[in-house]
Amino acid sequence: MRENKSLTGRIDWFLVLLLVLLISFGLATLYSVAYNAEHPSIFDLSQLYGKQIMWLGISLFVGFIVYLIDSDIYKKFALPIYGFVLFLLVVVLFMPPVNGARAWLGIGPLGIQPAEFAKIAAALVLAKFISTVSLKTQNTRLVLIAFSIILGPMFLILLQPDAGTFVVFTSFLFVMYREGITFDPLILNVVNSFPNVKFKQTWVGTHFIPILFVVIILAIMTILSSRVFVVFPFLSSIEISGFIFILVALSVVGFFAFFLVQQFGSKRERSNTTFAVLLGYGLSLSVILTVHFGFSSLAPHQKERIEFFLGMREDPDGEDYNRNRAMAAVGSGGFSGKGYQNASVSSVRSNHVPESETDFIFCPFAEEWGFLGSLVLIVLYITILIRIIFIAERQRSVFNRVYAYCVAMIVFYHVGINIGMNIGFAPVIGIPLPFFSYGGSSMLSFTIMMFILLKLDSQRMDVLR
Amino acid sequence: MNTDNRKFVIIFFVVIVGLLYSMRLFYMQVVDESWVLRAQEIAEKRKEITPTRGIVFDRNNKQIVSNKVYYNLMFVEEKLMNFDTLAFAKMLGWKKEEVSARFQEIKEGEGSYYNKSTKKRTSNYMRSRAYPFLKELTLDEILKIAPFLDKFPGFYEEATSMRSYPFANGANILGYLSEVTGEEIKKDRFYKPANNIGRTGLEKFYEKQLRGIKGIRYVITSAMNDAIQSYAGGKYDTIAKPGANLTLGIDIGLQAYSEQLMQNKKGCIVAIEPSSGEILTFVSAPSFDPNLLIGKRNISANYPKLNKDPNLPLYPRPLASEYPPGSIFKLVQSLIGMQEGVITENSGFPCTKSMVGCHNHPMATDIPKAVQYSCNPYYYYVMKKIIQQGKKKNVFADAEEGLTKWVKYMNSFGLGVKMESDITGVKKGLIPGPKFYDKWYGYHNWQFSSIRSISIGQGEVKLTPLQMANIAAIIANRGWYYTPHFVKSIGGKGPMEAFKKKNYTMVNSKYYPSVIEGMRRVVNESGGTAASARLQDIVICGKTGTVQNPHGKDHSVFIAFAPKDNPKIAIAVFIENSGYGGTWAAPTASLVIEKFLKGKISNEGKEKRIMDAKLSNIENEKE
Numbered sequence A: 001m002r003e004n005k006s007l008t009g010r011i012d013w014f015l016v017l018l019l020v021l022l023i024s025f026g027l028a029t030l031y032s033v034a035y036n037a038e039h040p041s042i043f044d045l046s047q048l049y050g051k052q053i054m055w056l057g058i059s060l061f062v063g064f065i066v067y068l069i070d071s072d073i074y075k076k077f078a079l080p081i082y083g084f085v086l087f088l089l090v091v092v093l094f095m096p097p098v099n100g101a102r103a104w105l106g107i108g109p110l111g112i113q114p115a116e117f118a119k120i121a122a123a124l125v126l127a128k129f130i131s132t133v134s135l136k137t138q139n140t141r142l143v144l145i146a147f148s149i150i151l152g153p154m155f156l157i158l159l160q161p162d163a164g165t166f167v168v169f170t171s172f173l174f175v176m177y178r179e180g181i182t183f184d185p186l187i188l189n190v191v192n193s194f195p196n197v198k199f200k201q202t203w204v205g206t207h208f209i210p211i212l213f214v215v216i217i218l219a220i221m222t223i224l225s226s227r228v229f230v231v232f233p234f235l236s237s238i239e240i241s242g243f244i245f246i247l248v249a250l251s252v253v254g255f256f257a258f259f260l261v262q263q264f265g266s267k268r269e270r271s272n273t274t275f276a277v278l279l280g281y282g283l284s285l286s287v288i289l290t291v292h293f294g295f296s297s298l299a300p301h302q303k304e305r306i307e308f309f310l311g312m313r314e315d316p317d318g319e320d321y322n323r324n325r326a327m328a329a330v331g332s333g334g335f336s337g338k339g340y341q342n343a344s345v346s347s348v349r350s351n352h353v354p355e356s357e358t359d360f361i362f363c364p365f366a367e368e369w370g371f372l373g374s375l376v377l378i379v380l381y382i383t384i385l386i387r388i389i390f391i392a393e394r395q396r397s398v399f400n401r402v403y404a405y406c407v408a409m410i411v412f413y414h415v416g417i418n419i420g421m422n423i424g425f426a427p428v429i430g431i432p433l434p435f436f437s438y439g440g441s442s443m444l445s446f447t448i449m450m451f452i453l454l455k456l457d458s459q460r461m462d463v464l465r
Numbered sequence B: 001m002n003t004d005n006r007k008f009v010i011i012f013f014v015v016i017v018g019l020l021y022s023m024r025l026f027y028m029q030v031v032d033e034s035w036v037l038r039a040q041e042i043a044e045k046r047k048e049i050t051p052t053r054g055i056v057f058d059r060n061n062k063q064i065v066s067n068k069v070y071y072n073l074m075f076v077e078e079k080l081m082n083f084d085t086l087a088f089a090k091m092l093g094w095k096k097e098e099v100s101a102r103f104q105e106i107k108e109g110e111g112s113y114y115n116k117s118t119k120k121r122t123s124n125y126m127r128s129r130a131y132p133f134l135k136e137l138t139l140d141e142i143l144k145i146a147p148f149l150d151k152f153p154g155f156y157e158e159a160t161s162m163r164s165y166p167f168a169n170g171a172n173i174l175g176y177l178s179e180v181t182g183e184e185i186k187k188d189r190f191y192k193p194a195n196n197i198g199r200t201g202l203e204k205f206y207e208k209q210l211r212g213i214k215g216i217r218y219v220i221t222s223a224m225n226d227a228i229q230s231y232a233g234g235k236y237d238t239i240a241k242p243g244a245n246l247t248l249g250i251d252i253g254l255q256a257y258s259e260q261l262m263q264n265k266k267g268c269i270v271a272i273e274p275s276s277g278e279i280l281t282f283v284s285a286p287s288f289d290p291n292l293l294i295g296k297r298n299i300s301a302n303y304p305k306l307n308k309d310p311n312l313p314l315y316p317r318p319l320a321s322e323y324p325p326g327s328i329f330k331l332v333q334s335l336i337g338m339q340e341g342v343i344t345e346n347s348g349f350p351c352t353k354s355m356v357g358c359h360n361h362p363m364a365t366d367i368p369k370a371v372q373y374s375c376n377p378y379y380y381y382v383m384k385k386i387i388q389q390g391k392k393k394n395v396f397a398d399a400e401e402g403l404t405k406w407v408k409y410m411n412s413f414g415l416g417v418k419m420e421s422d423i424t425g426v427k428k429g430l431i432p433g434p435k436f437y438d439k440w441y442g443y444h445n446w447q448f449s450s451i452r453s454i455s456i457g458q459g460e461v462k463l464t465p466l467q468m469a470n471i472a473a474i475i476a477n478r479g480w481y482y483t484p485h486f487v488k489s490i491g492g493k494g495p496m497e498a499f500k501k502k503n504y505t506m507v508n509s510k511y512y513p514s515v516i517e518g519m520r521r522v523v524n525e526s527g528g529t530a531a532s533a534r535l536q537d538i539v540i541c542g543k544t545g546t547v548q549n550p551h552g553k554d555h556s557v558f559i560a561f562a563p564k565d566n567p568k569i570a571i572a573v574f575i576e577n578s579g580y581g582g583t584w585a586a587p588t589a590s591l592v593i594e595k596f597l598k599g600k601i602s603n604e605g606k607e608k609r610i611m612d613a614k615l616s617n618i619e620n621e622k623e
Helices: A013-033 A048-068 A072-076 A078-094 A114-132 A140-159 A163-179 A184-191 A208-225 A242-264 A267-296 A300-309 A321-331 A362-393 A398-422 A440-458 B006-031 B034-042 B085-092 B096-108 B139-151 B182-187 B201-205 B207-211 B252-261 B295-308 B326-340 B367-373 B376-387 B395-412 B434-441 B448-456 B465-477 B509-524 B585-598 B604-612
Strands: A229-232 A235-241 B044-049 B063-076 B112-115 B120-123 B130-137 B155-164 B177-179 B196-198 B215-221 B227-230 B246-248 B267-273 B278-285 B480-482 B487-490 B502-504 B541-547 B555-562 B569-575
Touching (some): A013 A362, A078 A114, A114 A140, A140 A163, A163 A208, A163 A398, A208 B006, A242 A267, A321 B034, A362 B006, B063 B139, B096 B130, B130 B139, B139 B155, B177 B295, B196 B201, B201 B207, B326 B376, B326 B395, B326 B541, B376 B448, B434 B448, B509 B541, B555 B585, B585 B604
Antiparallel strands (some): A229 A235, B112 B120, B215 B227, B246 B487, B480 B502
16 A cells, blocks of 8 residues: 655655754854864864764764665564663663763764663654553553653663753653653552542643643742842833742733633633633642742752752852853843854853853854844744644654654753753753754764654555554 | 643643743843853953053153063963972972962962952962962073973963163152052052052152053953953954153252262252253152162062161152241241332341341341341341231231231242142141131230241241242242142153243242342352352352251251352252251252253362261161
């Protein structure tokens, strides 16, 4: 039943276009940040930009081969690939450490990080697992198997140690959530062990992951606002504390949601949605109040640690060196930036922001292009993410959908944490900005990840429903 | 369980994170300015280029203050490699421990700052920053070290500029430079730590002109603190403008000669060019070699010694010491009396020795004779006529009115008021007025007889030697003066505006000739008190004074100008505790005048006598 259409016939050109745009931005930024007047050619292999172009070439070549392979292979060989990567993750632990972590296989310019590829392998196996089991009846065993798929590589990666990639693996929780694998069976086991309690389902258990996410976001917002005073434009005489501002903002959002539900919600669901809005509002409010008063009552040194963590405190030459300089670079960009090749704080030559070509590459971009550029980049990433989710949702096979969601969530985590650590929203754990940061493994693994996605998507019609 | 709707939850999260990040970026980049400042602090450095300080010439275009290159031995700890402390110590001729101690001292001193609010000294020492290991080395000193620096990577020499004084004279005029204090840095943003500032003398008064304008270069610096490129293509950079050169009225040859005459004496010589008000010579004896106070090393070694010296070499006597003028005051008294109409040039008064002591002389029947003989009773009569004019019935009120008028006259001669010369520390002397005596005796409780000793320049009256010299200049000019000043031209553009304005006294010029005639006779006729000042072919007009000193031997004072017609120099010589004015001050003045006008000395015996004289109880340092 295979249609012999041309190889490119069903490729998602929109996603390709977005990725090409992103890679161009990345190369331009790398060329600016690492510019060496003695080696101005962008193809000069002695320079970071030359090397990155070489890696891009290698990645595209490998990606092209990947694209030639029939998509069935991935489902069939998911487990062997996974096993091979696990093996590599063990091997890498016996390698000499680089910068304190045993993450590199091979040496010199051709070294690779198996952890980058473990993400793809885990995605494939998770997709295969979820596509082969029936999710109609959730049970503890199923949930535990799903968890152990990601916990295996996570454990090995923690031994390296590589905190960044470790955290990225939790992105698979969102994929499981989408597919209906939740913490609920585990929680039910606990809850139902009490006498006379017999739940079929707990709301918290089912929506545990998004709730956790909301709580984390709200907590960070609350702490960040604790030392901020909001001054309204044109009304400079009115100054309110950030805490009050957050409460007011939350209430406004709550009332607005309530109003929307009352006006436009379908009658059948009105009472349910009203309840959900009220519950959400109440939960958010209690999280904010708890975090605010909890934070205020902390001992000063504990408070200090959290504030350092979130970049609210200046310890310019201490352990917060990287973040302080990164935030100075981003913050000094202004509305429209300092101009191309004018990143005074974050260029590689000035060396104020270590790793400004890899983990902190958002810095020079934001410094040179200002708020406008940063906004464009964020919109570009969000568009890519939504496009991948759109692709995921149009798949006929569960395998394809789960894999696509895995790609989306991995990229989401990378973008969220990477940009977050440049703006004081996330801790400094070294993970690259996809298609932007300098680095062979990252470029290669994200390219392969995308080509697999494009291939699966191009053959989606071949799958019988 | 259908979980399709959960895609909206995930999309919601993606969008909400995007929104939150955009808001945060908007706040950081557009609203919050503090990151811009932080970035400037980190990477955008303002480098100041210190201009060369203006140099100083004398009236004959001889350089008397110049800039000389000195060297600092700098080091950057980070760049030290295999540093051999022992070999380094050997090269400097130090002990090993001294080298380590110096490193420690830098870390705690230059490499730290004092926070006033917390009262804590915090280290901001950076291994990547350059600090001076040794400061202000001369060329000879650095040449002993420089060839071996190759062995000690991380150490290098750096040139700095400091003052140098080719002539060891005029220290009290020129003043000295020293490091700015924290308060001065706060007050004036020009200064940065380790900059120098004029501390005294002309260096202080003309600080703004001499220091020039700093150039500013904005550069982007790396984490190693190297400048890696200029900021915004140098758009905001400014060029340093060197300080203005000063040309002084001082004749450095005459200054050196005058200082030589004053060796082993305490006192002053002030000479002024009457036609311009420029100060030709300004001697405060004893003085010191200005080269003793160049740079931190010299200052810390020599300043305490100079400061403790009982002979006060740092004290600029000509403008800060206030002495009773003695008989030279009679010149001004004569002029005021004639202007007030209470006497004429032909008035005569008896030498009533019962009023006040006097020496034996023919009766003074007119002003020239009164000046020539310096008759004390004569000036009691004159002063009484000025003060008690009988315009008021009450003798006390009459005295008050008279004295008020007298003070105004005196002020018009620059006496009892501060002369706004171009040097700091000018004292105004003391011309006591009614208020002064009200305090002493009570309101309307004094009259001429209470205050008569001021008639002859004794008692409460006090003048600075600068004011005494200026009296000579006023009489030489027949009634006017330019405020005496040192600098005749700032950067080739003439003196300060204030010194271009003639000040007129309240005495009409027609009254001066009789006083001048008296002064001529003082020097040039037998019976004059200053025959020792007489010169063969120059007519000096002068007046001696012998100032009674309750603490010791009388002070010797002489003011003069020469030549009589078209005067070129007005001078005051004041020698403490030396006796009669005619014995010491007058011949000293004549030597200075002759040196200035002729360039050579005709009477070498006189010169030798003055130079060899040890007067004024110079206290020698006990070795």
